Amino acid sequence: MPEGHSVHRIARQFDRNIVGRTVAASSPQGRFAEGAAVLDGREAVAVRAVGKQMFLNFEGDVWLRVHLGMYGAWDFAGEVLADATIASANGRMGHTNQRGTDVDRIFDAAGENSLTSIGAPRRTRVRVRMSEQTTGLGDDGLDEAEWPPPVVGQVRLRLLTDVTCADLRGPTACQLQTPDEVQATIAKLGPDPLVDEPAAGEERFTSVVRRKPTPIGLLLMDQNVVSGIGNVYRAEMLFRARLNPHAPGRDVPEETVRELWRDWVRLLAIGVETGQMMTMDDLDAEAWRRAMAHRDDRHWVYHRAGLPCRVCGTAIVLEEMAARKLYWCPNCQR
């Protein structure tokens, strides 16, 4: 269940581990058999992330478009070169675990959860979702692990290089596109701070929001207005701006709208760096450490219905907005 930061991190994983390699592609589940057949044997040549979508380019002008939706995820297994700036050795991407990272159950050479990799980029042997049948690990970690890894559950698409396995399950979209179709898809999306020039993005975002009668709480979630914001970032950004979710876009002061964009630039960067939707970044070092360690200490309002507002003590309200849960403080956000 990724918002924009996860997709950018996933794209980086593909850049490091899949791009530049020839893949064996298959659809164990069968629902993407035709597409997998087209990809099979091709070299991945580039990857792009825009908002919540990832585009993987293969030789021959073939593109794979993936949108994870609410429960989609990529599982990486085998030898995975971790990015130093990706603070964790990444296995499962797209989902969050209870600690709130977008990594789930990574097993290192010692067979224990490994959530930290600091320093220069390095090769990390990772294994996700060890089954009961998994035998003991050798000195070198996963020498005795099966290769390729056994398929577990509903795998829509498996991309296999000599050393790395990437399994896709549960995506809301997984399709092949021509270069023109990729362009058309991206053209419909609102600005993404990591794709567009921040200043240009700010202009686009501001001018659209300031024209609409739509509640700002809906506009932030509208991927045609701004890319990558989901239900968590939406609630948190509105609180950080002390903004009433129901305020029509055109009634929000221009400077406030610009500040919303700049806040998204900031939060997305932190999210990509840490792998966590850390929205309480204005904290001292100790509070930051605590927030990073405990998922429950990480948000101002998200998932805090009925709990006292961290600023004023008023009970956080939960309401439905466009069939999604919206959390906000009726006192702070007037």
Next chain:
DNA sequence: TAATTATGACGAC
């Protein structure tokens, strides 16, 4: 074992 939940988005009224 079943119900519930989830960080999305689309199409039919």
Next chain:
DNA sequence: TCGTCCTAATTAC
């Protein structure tokens, strides 16, 4: 505004 699709982890019974 509603129903629908995608899947697995967590919680309730």
